[in-house]
Amino acid sequence: MxxxxxxxxxxxxxxxxxxxxxxxxxxxxxxxxxxxxxxxxxxxxxxxxxxxxxxxxxxxxxxxxxxxxxxxxxxxxxxxxxxxxxxxxxxxxxxxxxxxxxxSVKMPVDTSGINNQPLQADGQTHAFSKFTRYYTVPASHWYQAQIQSTINQFITIQFTEQTATVNVVNSLVDPGTLIQAVGSAVGQVTKNIVKNQTLSWPLQGNGQQIVFVNADSVQNSQSASISLQSLSALYS
Known part of the structure; x- marks a missing residue:
């Protein structure tokens, strides 16, 4: 013990x-x-x-x-x-x-064994393997984030300081049996669950860090990717 x-x-x-x-x-x-x-x-x-x-x-x-x-x-x-x-x-x-x-946006402080990478707002797809943590500090304008996977029920989590969003693509069932919250966290967790291979959503930067982590298995992550695209040129 x-x-x-x-x-x-x-x-x-x-x-x-x-x-x-x-x-x-x-x-x-x-x-x-x-x-x-x-x-x-x-x-x-x-x-x-x-x-x-x-x-x-x-x-x-x-x-x-x-x-x-x-x-x-x-x-x-x-x-x-x-x-x-x-x-x-x-x-x-x-x-x-x-x-x-x-x-979280803070943890792990010790990233040994974790693939801890900055997520560039370049619109390019980046592999999203098991034990991967992407972090980014978007400026104060709009971005488009996207998760894609050809494998059923691919699960990721987006963290800000006070919120967590569970993103699921190729959904088969609600992942509620595996995803739980207690206390004050119950009101801070939302879910985006789609049956498509791609989930895309607008994201507004405010100069604070956002973190994305993989919550799925090795085989479910083989074809998974994430991308972040700056939309600032559209609003110049």
């Missing part, structure tokens, strides 16, 4: 009995705890997340898979509810294992 200092939100591995604790959440910011099954077998994992001293822990189930191919399970929390969050994998789960990190 290991206890991990998770203050940097870094990518870590949890086994049965392990606990990771972060004491560095910022007030008013929304965070997503991203969990991937990494057991190498079909063992699912039950995680208990403590996010409040007055509310019971939130249960998170990470479905079993093989070869690190599963979708992410995500729990959104808000730093105004607590500055501390901890994730514990429950005992008596033989063979279970998960990889997890904290996503």
């Amino acid at each position: 290991a206890s991990t200092n998770w203050n940097n939100g870094q990518l870590i591995t949890l086994n049965p009995g392990d606990t990771a604790t972060c004491q560095k959440l910022n007030a008013n910011q929304i965070y997503g705890l991203i969990f991937y099954n990494s057991a190498g077998n079909d063992a699912g994992a039950n995680i208990s997340v403590v996010w409040s001293q007055s509310q019971p822990p939130a249960p998170v189930y990470v479905p079993g898979t093989t070869g690190n191919q599963g979708l992410a399970s995500v729990l959104f929390v808000n730093g105004s509810d607590t500055t501390t969050v901890s994730a514990a994998m429950l005992q008596s789960q033989p063979g279970a294992q998960v990889q997890t990190y904290i996503a």
Whole structure:
């Protein structure tokens, strides 16, 4: 049983009995705890997340898979509810294992194991593989963002300081069983779910950072891409 200092939100591995604790959440910011099954077998994992001293822990189930191919399970929390969050994998789960990190405009501070890249507003498509985090600070004008994938049910998350948007293309079902929120975060999460291969939406910059993270599996990300195009020339 290991206890991990998770203050940097870094990518870590949890086994049965392990606990990771972060004491560095910022007030008013929304965070997503991203969990991937990494057991190498079909063992699912039950995680208990403590996010409040007055509310019971939130249960998170990470479905079993093989070869690190599963979708992410995500729990959104808000730093105004607590500055501390901890994730514990429950005992008596033989063979279970998960990889997890904290996503937000702030985290992970330690990006070891994360493909952390700037997203250029060049209108070009950029690969959006597993464990990828794109960040951008758009100027105060309009942009067009686009997610594209030929694979069913491709899931990404867009973060600002106080909001999170779950974007799903080629949707088959509502991903609500894998995407949860607690406390103040419940009112900060929205979903854009389309049955098409492409989701495109206008985005207005304000000089604050925006982050996009992949919440999908390896095989679902093979054909996935993201692009950001500045529209300022249209309004000159």
